[in-house]
Amino acid sequence: MSASTCPRYEVVVVGGGPAGLTTALYTTRLGHRTAVFEGEGGRHATVNHVHNVLGISPDVSGRELASHALEQVETYGGDIYLDIVENIDTVEGDYPFRLEAAHATVESKRVVLATGFRDHSPDVPGLREFTGRGLYYCLHCDAYALGDGSVYVLGHDDDAAHAAMTMLNFTDDVDLLLDGRDPQWDDDTDEQLRAHPIERVEPKVVETYTADADDDRFGGLTFTDGTTRDYLGGFAMYGMTYNTALAESLECDLTDDGAIDVDERRETSVKGVYAVGDVTHGQNQTAIAIGDGAYAGIAINKDIRRFPLSLETIDSLNAPGSDTSDSSFTAPGSSPQLRARMRRMQDRTTNPGLRGPPPNR
Template structure:
């Protein structure tokens, strides 16, 4: 039984502890320190008479999981895909590909976007956040991906066989990855997005522009929401919909922490992680 957990915050580490205690081999994948490290002090948390820094609390949690044999990998997960034949999942990441029997999404809730005039106006009308979901609708069309890293390149590679013209817009950043042939790169900052009923035009800060039929957002790294969309996991009010055992509608996929909504507190994340870790092990024992 191999459980992979995406995210090394309180929800992810708690899930790892309980899945490992349940007898599973457990790997936690994250790109690095999570949001907890930005908290200068954590107060009113069970077991600590005095405030503790978020960074120290995170490190203590990771150390406890490592003591039980949980493996931690520093990598950026780009997509989670079901195995076509048989049980399990394939996780495509920046450094390598991983295989898992069950997956727990615990990488937070934020959906990366930009404050560009017109962007939100065209969500669902030419602006998308999931290439694997919507690439088919842009066959033979002009498409742009906004982003400058591994995640943006991954989305662009999915779109490339479909789009007639494909551009990577870095919005003023230098690309942090090598760009494949067939993908044009525009580094100017984006001023606004225009269109009538759907996206039609992007304007840059040097007063140039480009016509597009679709825009795919891929800023930063893929969080729980982006990965859920690619898997076909049901979302509700912008959060991952889960049952009482943190199970999603996709068998073998669970979610815990901020990505499920509700109280955005460490105690809630730890509880949900524990529930998800136990549920994943129980699910695998029945297979």
């Protein structure tokens, strides 16, 4: 597809999780033509209950939150591509990034990578089926749900040991499951762990079972020595892999642990490329991801908005022979299509009884 026939945007966001959609919401509402690419629903869409987000009921799932956020972005004028970006190239011109997805190619002035990370799941038959209802990955999100219960922590490194010790703040019944592997924590962690009332279980885990024959809730785990242990739930601590393939193809710098390195504006080492959310820090928190998206959206707006004109631009406009009719210096500084959306939303705000979709772009 030639550059002249590609849809062009000021901002393209790759990833439809809380961070990416918040960036898109900000840039769209700040008057920039914005698109979001989301092909698989993302890791956040697998969350059964959204926690730690002020004003959001825990009855809301990650998929429901994402669906509502996508609708918001569209309502304000953003474009949604249910597609996976496979490649990003740099090209000459005012739109220096060309993004190629399975079913679309677009060009953009700015790119935002919100590609997240992948948890390393435990190799226990049947356990992944209990993700979000017996198998968890984030103590900050789900320790509350396991208070006063019998809890397992699967893992054999420092992170697993510290997670097990941390869970003692919520319950006095914590098992650290080595799953047939040798511990990899250091001597200090080993000494610290032995001082805590945690049972270390060495045999390999071979299967899961439900609470009873008529109840599909998580019940517990079976081990190679034939023993079984009932649990309310627990955590797998096997690390993560950051989804940085697109960032690496653009030669963005990474941190020592493999995340995309960004500054306080959430811009990468490559000018015009931003990154937000878990792919930059792995904090695994919706609220932090939303904050990242807001930071990036505001920073991008300051970077590419038309007004206020810089002193250098004003000097060039005042220079003898300059073309003061150049449309790039005409107010308002956002497109007629987006301003039509703004007027429609203003009408809906002042007249709550008004219904119907915003005007077409």
